[in-house]
Amino acid sequence: MNDIIIAVLRSGTPLVYVTLAGVIAQRAGIWNLGLEGLMIIGACATILGIVVTGSITLALLIAIFFAVLASILLWFVVEKLKANPIIAGLGLTGLGLGGTALAIQSFFGSQSAVNAPFGLPRLGPAFGVYGVLSILVVLMPVVVFALWFLLCRTRFGLQLSACGEHPFAARSVGLNPSMMRLIALSIGGVPAALGGAELAAGSLQFFGQNMTAGRGFMAFAAVIFGAAHPIGATLAAMFFSVLSAIGIRAQLVFGDRVPHDLIQALPYLATVFGLWLSSRLRGGTNGAVTEIRDN
Amino acid sequence: MTDPHAPALVCQNVSVTYGPVTALEAVSTAFDAGLIHAVVGQNGAGKTTFARVASGLVRPSGGHVAINGHVMRGGNVSAARAAGVELVHQSFALPPSFTVAEAMEFGATGAGRFFTRSSLFARWRPHLESLDISVDLGARIRDLPVETQQGIEIARALVTQAKVLILDEPTAVLSPSGIEKLFERVRRLKAQGVTVLLILHKIREVLAIADTVTVLRAGRLVEGPLMTTDVDGERLSRLIIGDASRGLAAVDAQALTGAGTVEHGPTDAKPVTAAPVLKLSSITTFGDPEGPALQDVDFEVRPGEIVGIAGVEGNGQRTLVRLIADFAKASRGGVYLGGHDINTQPLAQRRSKGLRIIPFERNTEGLSLSSSLWENWTARALLEKPLLRLVNPALLRSECDAALKAWGVRYDNVAQKAGALSGGNAQKVILSREIDRDAKLIIAAQPTRGLDIGATAFVWDALRQARDRGCGIILISSDLDELFDISDRVNVMLAGRIVGTFTAPYDMNAVGAAMIGAS
Numbered sequence: 011m012n013d014i015i016i017a018v019l020r021s022g023t024p025l026v027y028v029t030l031a032g033v034i035a036q037r038a039g040i041w042n043l044g045l046e047g048l049m050i051i052g053a054c055a056t057i058l059g060i061v062v063t064g065s066i067t068l069a070l071l072i073a074i075f076f077a078v079l080a081s082i083l084l085w086f087v088v089e090k091l092k093a094n095p096i097i098a099g100l101g102l103t104g105l106g107l108g109g110t111a112l113a114i115q116s117f118f119g120s121q122s123a124v125n126a127p128f129g130l131p132r133l134g135p136a137f138g139v140y141g142v143l144s145i146l147v148v149l150m151p152v153v154v155f156a157l158w159f160l161l162c163r164t165r166f167g168l169q170l171s172a173c174g175e176h177p178f179a180a181r182s183v184g185l186n187p188s189m190m191r192l193i194a195l196s197i198g199g200v201p202a203a204l205g206g207a208e209l210a211a212g213s214l215q216f217f218g219q220n221m222t223a224g225r226g227f228m229a230f231a232a233v234i235f236g237a238a239h240p241i242g243a244t245l246a247a248m249f250f251s252v253l254s255a256i257g258i259r260a261q262l263v264f265g266d267r268v269p270h271d272l273i274q275a276l277p278y279l280a281t282v283f284g285l286w287l288s289s290r291l292r293g294g295t296n297g298a299v300t301e302i303r304d305n
Numbered sequence: 306m307t308d309p310h311a312p313a314l315v316c317q318n319v320s321v322t323y324g325p326v327t328a329l330e331a332v333s334t335a336f337d338a339g340l341i342h343a344v345v346g347q348n349g350a351g352k353t354t355f356a357r358v359a360s361g362l363v364r365p366s367g368g369h370v371a372i373n374g375h376v377m378r379g380g381n382v383s384a385a386r387a388a389g390v391e392l393v394h395q396s397f398a399l400p401p402s403f404t405v406a407e408a409m410e411f412g413a414t415g416a417g418r419f420f421t422r423s424s425l426f427a428r429w430r431p432h433l434e435s436l437d438i439s440v441d442l443g444a445r446i447r448d449l450p451v452e453t454q455q456g457i458e459i460a461r462a463l464v465t466q467a468k469v470l471i472l473d474e475p476t477a478v479l480s481p482s483g484i485e486k487l488f489e490r491v492r493r494l495k496a497q498g499v500t501v502l503l504i505l506h507k508i509r510e511v512l513a514i515a516d517t518v519t520v521l522r523a524g525r526l527v528e529g530p531l532m533t534t535d536v537d538g539e540r541l542s543r544l545i546i547g548d549a550s551r552g553l554a555a556v557d558a559q560a561l562t563g564a565g566t567v568e569h570g571p572t573d574a575k576p577v578t579a580a581p582v583l584k585l586s587s588i589t590t591f592g593d594p595e596g597p598a599l600q601d602v603d604f605e606v607r608p609g610e611i612v613g614i615a616g617v618e619g620n621g622q623r624t625l626v627r628l629i630a631d632f633a634k635a636s637r638g639g640v641y642l643g644g645h646d647i648n649t650q651p652l653a654q655r656r657s658k659g660l661r662i663i664p665f666e667r668n669t670e671g672l673s674l675s676s677s678l679w680e681n682w683t684a685r686a687l688l689e690k691p692l693l694r695l696v697n698p699a700l701l702r703s704e705c706d707a708a709l710k711a712w713g714v715r716y717d718n719v720a721q722k723a724g725a726l727s728g729g730n731a732q733k734v735i736l737s738r739e740i741d742r743d744a745k746l747i748i749a750a751q752p753t754r755g756l757d758i759g760a761t762a763f764v765w766d767a768l769r770q771a772r773d774r775g776c777g778i779i780l781i782s783s784d785l786d787e788l789f790d791i792s793d794r795v796n797v798m799l800a801g802r803i804v805g806t807f808t809a810p811y812d813m814n815a816v817g818a819a820m821i822g823a824s
Contacts, residue, residue, distance in 0.1 A: 165418045168411035172400045179398035182362060183412035184383035 012139050014255055020213045022251030023147045024049070025229055027205030029247040030157050031081075031198035032233035033240050037161060038194035039174030039187065042233075043099030044084050045202065046226025047106025052077045052206020054110035057217035058117060060126040066211075073207050078199030080106065085195045089188045103226065111219045123218040129211035144212040146204055153201060158240040170194055205229075224278075231281045235288050246284065253280045311374040313338035313469050313500040314359060314390070318368030321354050328354040330524045331368065336517070338373075338468075341491060341501045342530060343515035345508070347545055347561070349728075349757045351524040352504045353395065356473045359502070360392035361385030373468065386414070389468030393458045395477060395504075401447035405433070405440055405457055413464045436460050436490070451617060452483045459490065470494060471502040476510055478783065480617050481817030488514045507563025507786070508538045508545075520544040538564040546758055553762055560790035561758050569789060569809035580644060581605035582659075582746045582777035588628065588638035590801075595623040597801035602638075604796065604803060606746060606777035611768060613792030614781040617820055621801035622781045623665060626750055630662055631655060643745055657689050659745025663735055663752050665781075667728070671735045674724030678716060678734060679705040681723050685738050712737040713763075729760030736764065740771050747771055750781045765791050785813060 028049045035042035052073045059069025080102060087098045114124050130144040137143075161167035172180040173187040173194075180187050209225070210217045228250055236243030254277040261273050312335040321329040329351045336342045346352050357363040359370055364380025371377065372388040399408045409429040410420065417428065426442045433440065438456040446454060455475060462470055472491075476484045491501050491514060505511050511518050512533055518541065519529030527544050542562045546553070553561075585604040592598050599621055606612050614622055627633035629640065631652045640648045642658050652660075664670035672681050679698075682705040687696065705719045714733045716726060723731060732752065740747060749768060753761040769791060772778050782788050788795050789811040797805040797819040805819035 159419075163420055165410055165413065165420075168403070168407050172403070172411050175400040175402060176398065178394075179400055181382065182360075182392065182394065182398045184361075184381075184386055 014259065016140065016142065017255045017258070018248070018251050019143060019147050021254060022248045023144075023150050023212065024205040024209040025225055025232065025247040025251055026150055026154065026244050027146075027201040027208060028226055028229040029232045029236075029243045030153065030240060031200075031202035031205070032230050033236070033238050033243045034157065034161065034170070034194045034198045035191075036233050036238040037167075037171050037174050038191045039177065040084075040088060040095050040191055040195065041099065041230075042084070042195070042198070043096055043227075043230060044080070044102025044106070045099075045229050046222055046224070047103035048077050048080055048199065048202035049206045049209065049226045049229070050106045050110050050220075050222045051080050052203035053210035053221060054113055054206070054217050055203070056207040057124055057126045057210050057215075058113065060128065060211065061117075061124065064127075066128070066130060069211075070203070070207055073203040074200050077203035077206070078196050081195040081199040081202070082192065085192045089191060107220060107222075110217070114217065114219070123216055125216045126211065127215075129213075129215040130207065142213070144208060146208040146212060149204075153204070154240055154244050157201070161240055228277065228281060231285060235281075235284045237288065249284070250277050250281060253277045311338075312336055313373060314502070315371040316355075316359070316368065317371065319355075319358055319365045319370060320367035321351075321358055321363060322366045327524055329358065329365075332521070332524075332526045333368070334519055334526055334529060336469075336500065336502060336519075336530060338500050339495065339498060340516040341495050341503065341514055343503050343505050343511040343518045343533070344521065344529075345505050345511055345518060345541070345545060346521035346527075347506065347758045348755050348761075349523070350521040350545075352506075352521055353473055354524075355521065356392055356471050356502070356504055359385075359469075360390050360471055362392065386465060389466065390471065391462035391465070391467040391469070392471045393455070393462050393473065393475065395474040397446075397454050397458050399446045399454070399458060399461065401445070403446050404443050405429075405446070405449075406442040408446055408457060408461055409433075409464055412461055432464065433460055436463065451478050451619060452480075452486070455479070455483075455487070456490075463494075467499060469500045469502065471504070473504045474506065475503065476505060476507065478618055480820040481785070481813060482821055482823065483617070484510065506545075508541045509563045511541065512538065522547050538562075553758075556790060557762055557765065560786040561761060563786050569791075569793075569811065579608045581607050581641075582643055583629070583779075584639075584641040585628075586639045586641070588635050588640065590624060590628055590633050591636050593624045593627060593633045595627060597621050597624065599624050599628060599633075599635075600801045602801075602803055606779055608745070608775045608777050609772055610793045611772050611778040611780055611791055613788035613795040614779060614798055615785060615788050615795050615816055615820060616783075616798035618783055620798045622750070622798055624801065625798070626662065626665070626748055626781070629655075629660065629746075629748060653688050656685070659743055661739040661741070661744045661747045663732075663739050663747065663749045665750040667731055667735065667755075668724075672723040672731055675722060677720045678709065678723055678726075679719040681734060682708065682719075682738050685741070708737050709734065729756045729763070732756060732760065732764060736767050740767055740776075744771065744776050746777045746779070748779045748781070751783065752780070753782070753784070753787060761787075785811075785816060789813075 028045050031048060032042050032045050055073035055076045056069050059072040060066060063069060084098055084102050087093045088095045114121060118124055130146055133141045133143050135141050169180065169185055170190055173185060173190040177187040209222065229247060232243050232246035232250060235246035257273045257276040261270065314336045316332050316334050319329055319332045344352055344355060354363060358365050361377065361380060361382040361384060369376050369379065372390055375388055377388065378384055406425045406429050409432065410425060429442060438460055440453055475487055479487060494501055503515060515533050517530035518533050518536065520527040542558060542564045545562050546558060583606040585602050588599050588602045590599045596619055616622055624633050628635060635648060639646055642655060642660060645658065647655050668674055679702045683701045702719050709716060712733050714730050714737065723734065752764050768778055780788065780792055795807045795811065795816065796803050797816060799820065799822050807816055
């Protein structure tokens with residue numbers, strides 16, 4: 011049982027962080043399909059940061075810096091250049107995947123993976139079998155709570171949601187939806203970077219090309235599944251992780267009797283099922299998550 | 306220091322242009338503090354633009370607005386709010402998923418940035434109570450009836466100590482008794498020293514509530530502010546309509562400006578005895594995303610009559626249209642078109658039996674704005690042809706050209722995008738498509754919303770002519786004057802039921818009472 015919990019926390023924590031980045035963007039009215047790109051930028055910058063500076067703190071700061079920078083770039087393309095946010099988000103994902111591959115090649119020659127001498131600090135033997143978990147796993151509930159408080163219990167959070175749901179209402183009380191989106195995307199860069207860092211340096215200590223393997227898109231699905239609510243989206247992300255842990259377990263149990271690919275497809279099938287279920291529960295109007303109106 | 310005798314709001318040579326369109330042209334006027342001012346004009350006269358400029362939402366391209374003697378930097382809502390001006394929009398501007406308490410909080414200024422659910426309730430309950438609005442603070446905006454939503458909007462606008470409150474067409478969505486309540490609220494605000502600007506378009510309402518009246522026409526100031534004690538309905542009506550009044554029947558002019566009691570317009574139609582063209586027998590529908598389900602609706606339309614549907618918006622009018630158009634499904638009862646049971650038939654088949662619809666949303670349901678005029682126009686005919694039938698675009702274009710010319714649509718060529726037309730012209734394109742020789746039942750859903758007086762009169766005439774040719778017509782409108790003028794019979798809808806049927810001469814008070822379920 012313990013090993014399943016550990017597996018779920020290990021695979022779920024990066025997903026939750028990235029989901030939170032998606033939640034805050036969604037609330038402000040941007041469908042952030044660049045989460046995959048932000049996550050891999052965070053992962054790559056963390057490992058390169060460790061290798062170059064030798065300090066985990068500096069490495070995390072570097073990762074946050076680049077993820078925030080990439081988020082601001084997305085804002086600029088969407089709000090200032092008036093690009094379609096879906097296309098711009100996918101572009102950011104492409105930029106992240108390609109850019110990180112280019113980065114490790116230019117740093118280390120033609121390598122497809124980079125190993126770091128150490129990773130994130132772990133809890134240590136005092137916590138028994140859970141000692142292998144990184145500090146970001148423990149920090150995760152704190153960050154979720156902090157974001158919930160920010161979004162649901164402060165005036166700023168209400169204003170942010172107003173900008174996403176009804177920009178005209180926001181402008182009517184003197185807010186600037188575009189600026190609010192810049193703030194939202196910038197804040198979202200931080201958990202996105204932490205998600206990438208946990209993925210690359212939490213249980214592993216290396217960065218490989220395309221190592222996010224679609225987790226950013228799964229995080230986006232969790233945002234929608236959780237109706238862009240911080241707690242709901244976190245639960246959705248953990249639900250996906252439980253499914254993938256069960257999938258891995260099932261592979262060990264069933265061996266070759268069940269097709270390998272089918273089991274690996276489970277979390278994605280569950281995502282589709284979850285989206286269908288959530289749209290049914292909300293009366294078939296998925297657009298109600300963020301209703302973009304400007305008049 | 307502000308001068309206590311200075312007007313609360315001054316407009317100096319204010320002009321607004323949207324691209325090539327001039328919405329306001331050199332408007333100069335001043336509103337004294339502590340009074341109720343009405344600003345009137347027909348659709349497209351620039352009333353909403355005026356309200357938005359005054360509240361800082363729109364930056365004037367020329368001139369300036371001064372509040373309590375301070376010249377405002379245009380286009381800055383925060384500055385206008387700080388100076389004490391608040392605007393309540395016509396189509397409300399509150400995020401629908403917010404609770405009442407959240408809706409109060411998100412526009413607030415000053416201390417108290419964090420909250421718990423209960424502290425938020427405690428913060429705003431006294432405010433709502435002081436305005437005499439009784440509502441559950443945890444209720445979501447989207448679940449509230451329209452009267453309450455408007456109350457919440459006004460309360461939202463008053464969270465700061467507003468000195469000048471502007472209400473943009475607040476009466477358009479209300480039932481007659483709702484209007485009376487709103488006016489009481491406005492009078493109470495006046496007693497508290499708030500200067501109120503009401504954007505209105507019914508003269509009756511102006512004379513009932515306002516101290517002064519200002520008339521706009523085609524973006525220009527016609528006259529005002531005039532003391533309402535110095536004007537009468539007839540003069541105001543002339544000021545609002547201007548030259549367009551030539552060739553307008555007196556009764557139509559009265560319905561258009563809401564100057565007095567509207568008599569039912571003259572009709573040439575014979576008393577109707579023919580079999581109904583549409584019959585709904587004890588229809589109950591499943592829940593519908595666009596409104597309440599219909600409950601036990603019995604309803605019929607005979608050839609050669611216009612049946613009006615009155616009711617506060619959101620009481621099942623959309624569901625009724627969707628049922629007849631096969632978008633909403635009946636769980637019980639029958640729908641008969643020209644005597645045939647059409648309950649299981651798709652829309653295309655219903656249309657081939659003579660069903661025509663002028664839909665609620667001209668720009669999304671009625672037309673494809675990004676498609677050309679001829680494509681929009683030929684959609685009706687193409688729909689009735691087999692899927693693989695060859696079409697002749699050149700022929701269709703010339704047919705479209707002839708039809709649009711016959712309907713007096715102003716356009717450059719039929720390849721033009723529908724989005725390039727003005728509201729009135731766009732509606733004429735829809736009319737030319739939907740009112741054809743084979744039409745038997747025409748549903749006109751809010752056909753004149755947002756149109757100026759000339760275009761409105763045109764739509765009314767088109768509907769009357771179709772009736773006189775023998776079409777059955779359903780007219781859905783939230784404007785009682787319009788309904789009374791051209792309907793031969795008016796049904797009132799409330800919460801998905803038909804709760805009353807009225808015939809001319811209409812009694813506005815009785816219809817108004819039925820709209821809110823008072824007997």
